[in-house]
Amino acid sequence: xxxxxxxxxxxxxxxxxxxxxxxxxxxxxxxxxxxxxxxxxxxxxxxxxxxxxxxxxxxxxxxxxxxxxxxxxxxxxxxxxxxxxxxxxxxxxxxxxxxxxxxxxxxxxx
Numbered sequence: 595x596x597x598x599x600x601x602x603x604x605x606x607x608x609x610x611x612x613x614x615x616x617x618x619x620x621x622x623x624x625x626x627x628x629x630x631x632x633x634x635x636x637x638x639x640x641x642x643x644x645x646x647x648x649x650x651x652x653x654x655x656x657x658x659x660x661x662x663x664x665x666x667x668x669x670x671x672x673x674x675x676x677x678x679x680x681x682x683x684x685x686x687x688x689x690x691x692x693x694x695x696x697x698x699x700x701x702x703x704x
Contacts, residue, residue: 604632604640617659619652622685656686656694667697 604627618626620641627637660681668674674695681691 601636601639604636617655617684619656619681619685619687619690621687625685652686652690653693656681656684656690659684659686660694668695 623641624637627640628634632640660677663680664677668677677695678691681694682688686694
């Protein structure tokens with residue numbers, strides 16, 4: 595069963611350590627798994643189980659990372675750009691970043 599080891603590795607990677615899923619977005623975790631040689635299908639499965647397992651959405655994780663780092667809404671365009679780049683470097687999508695910086699709830703679609 596050759597896929598068992600990469601699958602176990604992928605699940606271990608996204609669910610252990612100092613909680614990487616609370617610091618990074620799905621894109622960053624997917625990239626890290628790819629760098630470790632985990633096949634894309636197994637990485638996608640591990641990431642989908644991560645989202646289902648902890649109940650925290652991508653927005654919730656991004657909001658937590660943002661509040662730990664900044665805690666206050668950006669006052670200037672330069673500050674907004676700096677905060678957006680930080681969240682982007684953590685692997686969060688541009689849609690989620692916009693919602694976090696606008697202060698919208700995760701359920702809003704605007």
